[in-house]
Amino acid sequence: MSEYTERMDSATEGFVAHRNLLFTVAYEMLGSAADAEDVLQETWLKWVSVDLDAVQDKRAYLVRMVTRQALMRLRTLGRRKESYLGPWLPEPLLTSPDVAEDIELADSVSMAMLLVFETLTPTERAVFVLREVFALGYDEIAEAVDKSQAAVRQIAHRARSHVAARRPRGGVSQAEIRNALEAFQRAAQTGDLQSLLTILAPDVVFLGDGGGAVQAALSPIVGASHVAPLAAGLARYGAGALQLAQINGHPALLLRVDGEIDTVIAVRIDDGLITGLYAVRNPEKLSRVERETTVSR
Known part of the structure; x- marks a missing residue:
């Protein structure tokens, strides 16, 4: 050799x-x-x-x-x-059920947390991910981001405070997310807006990502009275083909049209209510939902 x-x-x-x-x-x-x-x-x-x-x-x-x-x-x-045309959402991944067993990993790849990461600067994001998710030492992170260890410690503190103020509240469990999605699924498929309103927070935000390739809301839709009929309409559009799946380490809904995945619907839950509803429709972002992607620490 x-x-x-x-x-x-x-x-x-x-x-x-x-x-x-x-x-x-x-x-x-x-x-x-x-x-x-x-x-x-x-x-x-x-x-x-x-x-x-x-x-x-x-x-x-x-x-x-x-x-x-x-x-x-x-x-x-x-x-x-x-x-980008309209709201930008992270690319959803079909993940294995065992990802949920690593609570910190599942939390870090969740749609809700990735959107929190979007509010950080690039360096803050790198430092937070490397330190809080992957437990790298400050010396290793300093080399990776080309900063002094003292600067990295300050950045880490700032990023932790920023994330803590914006992350989902209450330590939401997998079961709580699944129950909320099942209630959402039943209410949306039957067109029961009153049931939908009971699980949507008054200030719920709906984000739809079509990337200009397919129809989607071009700006955030805010408020339960506006989001509920939109959600019900989205479910009717799928002719009842909503199914639960493990997306980004958490339960989510797949909407199929003619057997093909049309939309991935993920949620953010705070204090038992859906505060964020995220619908990824951009076809370029849906390829990873057909096959399982391995994430690890």
């Missing part, structure tokens, strides 16, 4: 061993599986040229590489979002 082949085998083995982790880091930073995959490809191309004999901790080294690539990609993604 040639030296080149041995080096490539070693590089491949190290990358594959941590691939699911690397994808999860990139996805949590970007909210886009397609962009996360691009980041992994860019990281792989750089990884194969690294002197692996000088790498003491392959996991930490690869996470730093992915973080740097994701930070560069975030700036490009930010420009795309500025010209």
Whole structure:
């Protein structure tokens, strides 16, 4: 076996061993599986040229590489979002049931939390994800984001405070989300607006992401009296083809039309009521819902 082949085998083995982790880091930073995959490809191309004999901790080294690539990609993604038609929502992932057993991981990939991450600066997002989700040391994070450890500690404190003020309240359980979705499903399919109003918070916000490719609300819709008839209409449009699925670590609804996934509906729940209703319809964002994606820490 040639030296080149041995080096490539070693590089491949190290990358594959941590691939699911690397994808999860990139996805949590970007909210886009397609962009996360691009980041992994860019990281792989750089990884194969690294002197692996000088790498003491392959996991930490690869996470730093992915973080740097994701930070560069975030700036490009930010420009795309500025010209995006209508609300931008994260790309939904079909995840395995066991993701829910890791409460912190499930929370960090949830649609509601990814939207909270959107309110952070790119560096705050990277620091929060690496520290709070993946438990990296401040020294490792400092290398990844090219800041001093003192600066990273300040950024981490600021990001934690920001997220704490905006994250879903009350430690919502999987069962609570499932029960709310089942009630929503029954009420929407029967057109029972009164039942819908009992599970929607008065200030509930509906966001629809069609990406300009399919019909969707071009601005947020606020208030239970406005959201309830819209939700009922969405369910009727699907001719009753609503089904529960595990999306981004939590229960969500899939709406099928002619057997094809048309819409993914995720919710945010605060104090037992639905405060956020997120409908992803952009066809480019629905490919990951047909096959399970592995996320890990």
